Amino acid sequence: MSGMEEEENAAELKIGEEFLKAKCLMNCEVAIILEHKWEQLQHMSDGGADQVSQVFEKSQAYVKRFSRYKNPDAVRQVRETLSRYSLVEFELCTLGNLCPDTADEAKALVPSLVPGGRFDSDDRVDKMLNDLSLIKKFE
Amino acid sequence: MFFHIVLERNMQLHPRHFGPHLRDKLVAKLMKDVEGTCSGRHGFVVAITGVEDIGKGLIREGTGFVTFPVKYQCVVFRPFKGEILEAVVTMVNKMGFFAEAGPVQIFVSNHLIPDDMEFQSGDVPNYTTSDGSVKIQKESEVRLKIIGTRVDATEIFCIGTIKDDFLGVISDPGGAL
CATH class of the missing domain: 1.20.1250.40 (RNA Polymerase II, Rpb4 subunit)
Structure with a gap:
């Protein structure tokens, strides 16, 4: 690890090497990905849709609410x-x-x-x- | 901020699962083990979107379990100090208010709420400007800046401020409902 805990500051783009290189997602993009995943889970035979985590539910509600673009x-x-x-x-x-x-x-x-x-x-x-x-x- | 990243994990599988569906078993177990977890380094794992590579399994001596290194893509939510984001207010009291941005909780202390906003107790506790034009209450949408994060084993907790330019209420539930 690159000691990013000490100096973390998004305003100066100090978010650590790993995240700087990673692909960021806008809320609207996350909404599309999660919607897709949600549909997949519902098609699963063993009631996959019942097992989604709280993190998933909260994130989905959040990105639906704060997506600037829907299409x-x-x-x-x-x-x-x-x-x-x-x-x-x-x-x-x-x-x-x-x-x-x-x-x-x-x-x-x-x-x-x-x-x-x-x-x-x-x-x-x-x-x-x-x-x-x-x-x-x-x- | 949400990110799409590749993570790696060593998965242990019981030999009873070996067979034509080994891969499916591994992936199902991976989802069960990883989705919804949180680590200080990578944040909250929201959803696994794909499995990139499953390496060669290694039999563990004595148990018969096999360890597979699995590389997977996932969507994570990781808040950063200095990041500006939108959040929904979940609770208001005289100490300040709590807001939620996806899985993460953010506390905004009354010192970090503009000085012209006063706390009003009552049925719907809120912070209101003296002229009543701006109000923060439960379900308000606010734009805030994260100024600190605290990480423990299974959760990330943030401290935020709305005392800066272009921060504060973006929608008032009273107006919308």
Whole structure:
């Protein structure tokens, strides 16, 4: 382990090597995965659906409630769109989950956007947020 | 945040399960053993989505049990310090309020609720601004920032704040119902 317990801070993307490289999932993506799994369990002969864990139930209720996008095509589009902005997975999913309205809000919620020169001007952040809201509008 | 990660686990299987359905038995046991558990390192294991690889089994001396190394993909929920997420308020009292984001519980102390919000006791305890325009009560949806996590063997518990820009109530159950 890389001593991440000491320094953990998502605002600076200090979430440990393992999670930084892992694929993050937006709430809407988790909703699709869990729904799929739920259906599979219900088709199982030995009453698999009765045995789901509390963690599963709570997570499913949560992602259903907090999914910004419902339609699987829109969900895919959100990821595609955000991928064009050289974001780290964790940033991408935070933005996709919270859908900020303004550049200031986006930078406050994802402070790691600011350093590094990926977003020199707010225009680029605005364009990204605008792309996101368009997907929502036409969902 | 939810993640899709690959984990590995050594599974022990009793020899009575050996046969054409060995793989199914292993996978079923894996799901039973792992789903719903929580570890400080990887967070809550929500669901196993696939098995990548089952290695060669090794017979354990003396018992006849066989240990298989199994690599599997799963969805985990791991909260991080500094992360901002949305949560549902589950309980309000004069010390602050509790909220839930999926499997994780988050406590927001009254010191970390904006100063202009006052605690109101009564049938539905809540925190309200002096002009009454913003209210936090059970079932409110809030956006909060995690500022601390405590990990014990089977649970992760978080401390959060709503005293920062762009944090606070996003929907009021009173308005929606």
